[in-house]
Structures are given as structure tokens and as C-alpha cells.
Amino acid sequence: MKQQKSEIIVNIFLLALVLFIIVFFLFYDKYDLFRFPFEADVWGTASDWVMIFVTAITAFYLYQSLKSQREIQLMQQKVTKIEEYDYLMKIKPDFKISIDRCTIKPKNLNGPQVVNGLAILETENHTAINVKILIRTYINNELRTERDESFDYREPQYETALKIDEFEIKRDGSDNFHITYNITYQDVDGNHYKKRIKVKNKGLRLSLVNYPAERI
Numbered sequence: 001m002k003q004q005k006s007e008i009i010v011n012i013f014l015l016a017l018v019l020f021i022i023v024f025f026l027f028y029d030k031y032d033l034f035r036f037p038f039e040a041d042v043w044g045t046a047s048d049w050v051m052i053f054v055t056a057i058t059a060f061y062l063y064q065s066l067k068s069q070r071e072i073q074l075m076q077q078k079v080t081k082i083e084e085y086d087y088l089m090k091i092k093p094d095f096k097i098s099i100d101r102c103t104i105k106p107k108n109l110n111g112p113q114v115v116n117g118l119a120i121l122e123t124e125n126h127t128a129i130n131v132k133i134l135i136r137t138y139i140n141n142e143l144r145t146e147r148d149e150s151f152d153y154r155e156p157q158y159e160t161a162l163k164i165d166e167f168e169i170k171r172d173g174s175d176n177f178h179i180t181y182n183i184t185y186q187d188v189d190g191n192h193y194k195k196r197i198k199v200k201n202k203g204l205r206l207s208l209v210n211y212p213a214e215r216i
Contacts, residue, residue, distance in 0.1 A: 091187045093128035093154075094213050097121055097197045099206055100161070116166040119181070119199065123154040128185040137165055139177045154185075169201075177201050184216075192216045 100118045121133070133149040145165045154160065162181075169175035178200035186192055194216050198209040 088187075088191065088215075091126045091189060092191075092213070093126045093156075093185060093187055093193070094124040095121060095128070095183055095185075095195050095197065096124060096210060097162075097181060097199070097208065099164075099199060099208070112168040112170055114166060114168055115164070115177070117164045119162040119164055119179070121154075121160040121162055121181075123156045123158065125156065127153055127155050127188055129153045129188065129190075131183065131185040133162070134180075134182040135162065135165075136180045136182075137167060137177065138180070139167065139169065139175055141176070164199075175201075 098120045100120050129152070131151040131154050135145075135147050135149065136143060137145040144167055147165070149162060151160070164179065167177070169177055178198055181195075181197040181199075183195040183197070184192070185195070192215065193213050195213040196211040198211070200207055200209065
């Protein structure tokens with residue numbers, strides 16, 4: 001890229017020189033400007049020209065120096081952003097939930113099914129601070145129960161059992177239900193995150209939907 005720019009500058013200089021020679025011969029001896037040897041009153045002295053060339057060369061290299069500094073500065077900014085992102089990913093906590101001992105049993109021989117069990121909350125990657133969890137249970141998209149859990153901090157090596165509130169569904173499994181865990185928390189640097197995990201049924205089977213954590 002730099003070689004191409006240098007070639008462009010040389011080509012412009014050569015083109016200007018050729019045009020000057022052509023114009024000089026076309027108007028030779030018609031004006032004071034187009035006479036040889038050059039007249040000092042018109043063209044200036046040798047020291048004047050030396051000063052012009054020195055100024056032009058200095059300006060060119062100053063421009064190149066400022067441009068290089070700007071490129072280095074932009075590169076350093078990119079490196080800094082990458083390092084900041086890597087650091088945030090390193091300290092970013094995350095959560096996952098697994099269902100333990102969940103049962104869907106008939107309340108009686110002819111009655112509805114009863115759902116109960118435990119949701120095991122596990123912290124991943126790094127310590128989470130000021131953890132708040134809003135747990136909601138929906139049956140056929142209608143909110144049935146809602147409760148809060150909160151913890152000062154949670155570390156990756158510890159698990160937390162969250163009881164699933166007992167609720168009833170139709171015996172034939174036609175009811176659709178889901179439980180949402182809306183989690184807000186901070187990392188050790190005070191950056192805020194939110195996370196959503198959903199437990200839902202398909203008939204009498206349960207599945208998990210784990211949404212990615214987002215910075216807020």
C-alpha cells in the first residue's frame with residue numbers, strides 16, 4: 001500500500017515536470033518567466049529554491065510521521081478493546097439450571113396431575129454478586145405463581161436448590177406450562193447482567209431453554 005502511494009507521488013512529480021517543460025518551450029522567450037538562463041528577479045535565487053525544497057520535503061515527512069502515529073494510535077485502540085473484551089469474558093458469570101427429582105404424578109386415580117421437584121441453579125465461569133431471581137409459573141400462558149429469591153453472591157463451585165412450586169395440570173397432558181427464571185446479577189467489577197432460563201413441558205416431558213446472558 002505504501003509502495004503504491006510512493007509510486008503515485010513520483011508519477012505526479014514526473015507529470016508536473018513534463019508539463020512544465022512543454023509549457024516552457026511553447027512560451028520560450030515570450031515572457032520573462034520563460035527565459036533561460038532563469039532570471040533571479042523572476043525565479044528567485046538558489047537559496048530561495050533550496051528553502052522551498054527543504055520546506056516541501058519537511059512537510060511531506062511530517063505528514064507521513066503524523067499519519068504513522070495515527071495508524072499506531074488506531075491499532076493500540078483496537079488492541080485495548082480486544083483486551084477489555086477478553087477481560088470481561090473472563091470475569092463474566094453465567095448460570096445454568098438442571099431439573100432434579102421432578103415428578104408429574106396423579107393426585108388421585110381420577111384427578112389432575114401434580115407437578116413438583118427441584119431446579120438446581122449452578123453458577124458458571126466466575127463469581128456472581130447481588131443475584132436476584134424472579135420465578136414465574138405459567139399454565140396455558142396464564143401466570144399462576146410468582147416469587148423472588150436473592151443471594152449476596154454465588155460462586156461456581158456451589159449449587160443452589162430452588163423448589164418448584166407445586167401445581168396441577170390436566171391428567172391427559174394437554175395443559176402447556178412453563179417456568180421462567182429471570183436472573184439479574186453483577187460481576188466482580190460491578191457490570192450488570194441479565195439471564196433468562198425457561199423450563200417447559202411437551203406433554204408430560206420437560207425441556208430447558210437457556211437464553212444467553214446479556215450485559216445491561
